[in-house]
Amino acid sequence: MLFGLLGNTLTILVVWLRPHMRSSTYLYLSSMAVSDLLILLLLPLDLYKLWRPRPWPLGDLACKLTMFLSECCTFCTILHITFLSLERYVAVCWPITAKTVVTRRRTRVIIGCLWLGAAVSASPVLIMVGVEDVGGEDHGFCRCTHYAISSGLLSAMMILSNLYFLVPLCILGLVYTLIGRTLWLRPKSSRRDQSHRSTVKMLGVIVLAFVLCWLPFHVGRTILSLSLGSSVERQDASMNYFNLASSVLFYLSAAVNPLLYNLMSARYRLAVHSLIHKHPHTHTHRLKSAHEIRNKYVFFSSI
Structure with a gap:
């Protein structure tokens, strides 16, 4: 939890305090970091429910809101990864179209729509969950x-x-297949395509971590929902350890993304270093100048 809070907070600060990092890709990543932060902030409540399932001390409203927020952030993270990958597909496979279609303003509008869509999709949870007494006990x-x-x-x-x-x-499988095919057929000496390759590698690792961490979580939840008609004792005996392991992977996915950015992206590493260094303006100016030179090179080479 502490590692994830630190890493995702750094991601948000890097994007919003460093103007040269506000590309469409990093706008998506910073918004996804907000979602991951909210998921991690709910971790103490989940641990409390494991330690002491009853009585729930925070009331019915808190029960509904915490479950709703968890589901909303889950949907939101999935939507961010999907639309970020689609944005990379447009940038790699349709570069001329991307110059007019993929803009910061449009990206911000899409991000707002993703949050709204996730909230609407998760809204039935407000009706589904609540504080209930089991077996006539006042707990x-x-x-x-x-x-x-x-x-x-x-x-x-x-x-x-x-x-x-x-x-x-x-x-995601279709998008990354098409991106890989496009980059494979292009000459590897292109500076623009080298930049695309590094970004796609980073996103590919993020998607792989997402699948590995979230697949057990969805399998466990599905089995759990199907077994609710049976006795609680049977359900706990058969699913307890699997649910614990899938929960660990679920929260790990919310914490590991900043580490993946740091490992896969030199640009992200330099931006974080400039943020925490005692002389950030020098590093920011250097990064901004390098970014402008690269953009000019890409522009003239495309002409």
Whole structure:
């Protein structure tokens, strides 16, 4: 949690305090860092529910809002990764079109729409969860309600959640296949394509980490929702360790992205160094000048 909070906070500060880092790619990454921060801030509540499942001390409203926020940020992260990959596809495969279509203003509008879409998609959670007494005892659980199970709302939400994972996964596979094919057919000496290759490598590693960390999480949630009709004891005995492992991977995915940026992107490393260095303006000026020179080279070479 601490590692993820530090890394994602640095990502947000790097993008918003360094104007040369406000490309469409890093705008997506900074917005995704906000989503990851919110997910990590909910980690103490999940740990508390594991340690002491009942009674839930924060009331019904807090139960609904925390579950809603977790689901909303989950959807939002998936949408950010998908649209970021689509933006890279346009930039690599349709570079002339990208100059007019991919703009900072349009990227900000898309990011706002992604957050709105994620919030609307997660809104049924506000009806599905609440504090319920189990077995006639006066000890409330923050959990999925009996109404959600009996009405089929839980099943519908699980279908939506799985579609949010499977459909983007298919899109990402297709997009990176087309990007790889395009870059393979182009001459490797092109400076612009070298920049695209480094960015695509970084995003490819992020997508791979996303799939590896989130696949067990979605499998576990689906099995858990299907087993809610059975006894609680049977469910806990069969799924406890798997759910723990998938939860660790889920939170790890929210913490590991800044490390991947640092490992895969020299531009990100230099920007972080300029942010924490005692003489940031010198490094910023150097980075900005290098960025302007590279842009001019790409512009004239494209002509």
